[in-house]
Amino acid sequence: MPIKPLFSHGPLPGYRLFFCVLAASALMFVDQRFTRMEQVRAQMSMVVAPIQWVVSVPSDLLNWGALALSDQQALVDENRRLREQILTLSHRGQRMANLTAENSELRDLLKAAERRNIPYITAELLSLDNDPFSHQMVVNRGHRNGAYVGQPVIDASGLVGQITAVSAYSSRVLLLADASHALPVQLNRNGLRFIVQGAGRYSSVNVMHVPDTADIREGDLLTTSGLAGRFPPGYPVARVTEVYHDPGQPFARVTAEPMAQLQRSRHFLLLFPPPQEEVAEHAWDDTLDISADALRSSLRLSDQVMPDQPLLDQNASSPEVP
Numbered sequence: 001m002p003i004k005p006l007f008s009h010g011p012l013p014g015y016r017l018f019f020c021v022l023a024a025s026a027l028m029f030v031d032q033r034f035t036r037m038e039q040v041r042a043q044m045s046m047v048v049a050p051i052q053w054v055v056s057v058p059s060d061l062l063n064w065g066a067l068a069l070s071d072q073q074a075l076v077d078e079n080r081r082l083r084e085q086i087l088t089l090s091h092r093g094q095r096m097a098n099l100t101a102e103n104s105e106l107r108d109l110l111k112a113a114e115r116r117n118i119p120y121i122t123a124e125l126l127s128l129d130n131d132p133f134s135h136q137m138v139v140n141r142g143h144r145n146g147a148y149v150g151q152p153v154i155d156a157s158g159l160v161g162q163i164t165a166v167s168a169y170s171s172r173v174l175l176l177a178d179a180s181h182a183l184p185v186q187l188n189r190n191g192l193r194f195i196v197q198g199a200g201r202y203s204s205v206n207v208m209h210v211p212d213t214a215d216i217r218e219g220d221l222l223t224t225s226g227l228a229g230r231f232p233p234g235y236p237v238a239r240v241t242e243v244y245h246d247p248g249q250p251f252a253r254v255t256a257e258p259m260a261q262l263q264r265s266r267h268f269l270l271l272f273p274p275p276q277e278e279v280a281e282h283a284w285d286d287t288l289d290i291s292a293d294a295l296r297s298s299l300r301l302s303d304q305v306m307p308d309q310p311l312l313d314q315n316a317s318s319p320e321v322p
Contacts, residue, residue: 045167052126052138052170118232120269121145123153126170133200135178135262141270142169150230152271158236158259159183159224160268173268176237176258177202185237186225190215193225196237199255202262205238207254212245214252222256232273 031037123139141147143166151163153173161181165172174181175198182197185207192215195208210216220240226233238256245252 041165041167043167045165045170049142049167049169053140056126116274118274119272121147121272123147123171123268123270125266125268133179135175135181135198135200135202136164137173137175138170139173139268139270140170142167142171144168145270146272147171147270152231152235152273154235154269154271155260155265155267157261157265158238159231160260160262160265162230163270171270175202175262176260177205177262182208183231183237184225184227185222186233187216188221188223192216193227194222194254196222196256202258204241204255204257207240207256210243210252210254212250212252216240216243216252216254218243221259229275232271 027037121141123141126138126140128138129136139153147163147166149163149166151171153160153162159176161173161175161178163171164174176183176196177200178198179200180198182195184193185196186193194210197206197208199206207216207222218240222237222240224231224233224235224237236259238258240254240256242255243252244254
């Protein structure tokens with residue numbers, strides 16, 4: 001009599017493989033076509049959050065042990081270096097207070113909108129993506145802390161990236177160096193505006209579509225321009241490292257190095273910039289007619305600058321401003 005197998009093997013392996021491939025293809029199609037899968041992914045991230053925390057525990061214990069076993073001389077040197085850094089930052093803060101007051105007076109003179117302080121929360125690195133073709137990381141702040149998709153992320157040196165997925169206790173950040181990431185920037189020296197796109201490397205990014213005659217040099221600082229309303233203006237992005245002019249080509253090849261320490265930083269800030277409609281106060285309405293408030297402001301400013309010269313002909317008919 002034939003021997004009965006001890007374990008049941010079930011269907012053939014080929015059928016199981018076909019079923020797995022079919023299920024994976026269906027999930028990828030649904031994820032591409034429908035937005036409901038984002039909620040499912042967020043719920044699954046809540047299940048993975050404790051595992052991510054447990055994985056980060058050995059690294060935290062290692063850092064704590066290294067600090068506890070540090071010798072006295074190393075601590076003394078670090079303390080002296082931190083004191084020098086505090087002194088330098090204090091000097092910069094004193095100058096910054098004077099410049100801030102002067103800038104506020106100038107903006108008030110020009111009737112410009114007042115710039116607001118941008119609130120933020122701190123975040124810490126949980127994990128990095130192991131895919132060599134993807135530059136992403138996970139931080140320990142989620143929608144329970146106020147994080148949202150598209151939120152800017154910075155470190156102590158500059159812009160890091162933006163949040164692309166949020167769960168209850170963690171968020172996934174797309175880094176500046178990722179090849180799929182791009183943002184508008186401006187040259188800090190002369191205000192020229194460009195687009196910076198990741199090159200797939202932590203050490204460099206590409207400045208796209210730079211005219212061959214543009215005034216851009218090695219060492220120039222690129223900052224966020226504030227266009228598109230996602231990143232607030234004025235934050236350091238990258239520093240130009242190479243400008244290559246190819247004869248006969250309309251555009252120069254420009255590369256830059258990110259200011260943020262993408263491979264070293266463990267602590268970050270999640271910014272909460274105000275909505276774009278609150279920041280941009282347009283003087284023109286949807287019908288391309290200038291608003292009454294903007295006209296009054298311009299007339300008042302013109303009277304202060306040229307009080308003896310009439311702005312409008314008294315005999316000419318002019319529209320009445322309500």
